[in-house]
Amino acid sequence: MKIALIAHDKKKNDMVQFTIAYKHVLEKHDLYATGTTGLKIMEATGLNIHRFQSGPLGGDQQIGALIAQNDMDIVLFFRDPLTAQPHEPDVSALVRLCDVYSIPLATNMGTAEIIIRGLERGDLKWRDIVQKI
Numbered sequence: 001m002k003i004a005l006i007a008h009d010k011k012k013n014d015m016v017q018f019t020i021a022y023k024h025v026l027e028k029h030d031l032y033a034t035g036t037t038g039l040k041i042m043e044a045t046g047l048n049i050h051r052f053q054s055g056p057l058g059g060d061q062q063i064g065a066l067i068a069q070n071d072m073d074i075v076l077f078f079r080d081p082l083t084a085q086p087h088e089p090d091v092s093a094l095v096r097l098c099d100v101y102s103i104p105l106a107t108n109m110g111t112a113e114i115i116i117r118g119l120e121r122g123d124l125k126w127r128d129i130v131q132k133i
């Protein structure tokens with residue numbers, strides 16, 4: 001499965017802690033991230049991650065492009081709801097595309113945990129079928 005990992009600045013620590021806790025699951029999949037989030041995760045966990053541009057510089061849009069091509073299976077996007085983002089339209093567009101293509105999306109750690117545990121026990125196998133269509 002292809003998993004995108006994204007976190008706004010005030011949520012990056014949550015994302016790092018999350019990826020440390022679930023490294024044993026994440027390491028079995030293809031990981032993608034926006035620039036700074038990916039760097040922090042790689043430094044903390046040693047996980048191999050394909051990094052795109054930083055979010056404000058187009059990283060959210062690059063991940064959105066993969067979703068539009070049916071080339072992303074899960075998005076874990078820890079958003080900061082209390083800070084205005086200069087690239088808010090990109091953030092909204094990414095969330096919207098997840099809904100357009102029914103891509104499992106977590107916008108906080110609580111939901112991410114449910115998705116990753118579901119992934120671990122095979123709940124997301126339907127993505128394999130959708131990928132072939």
Ligand SMILES: O=C(CO)COP(=O)(O)O
Pocket residue numbers: 006007008009033034035036037038053054055056059060091
């Ligand atoms: O801004 C982001 C998502 O909208 C995240 O980008 P960075 O991982 O580069 O900080």
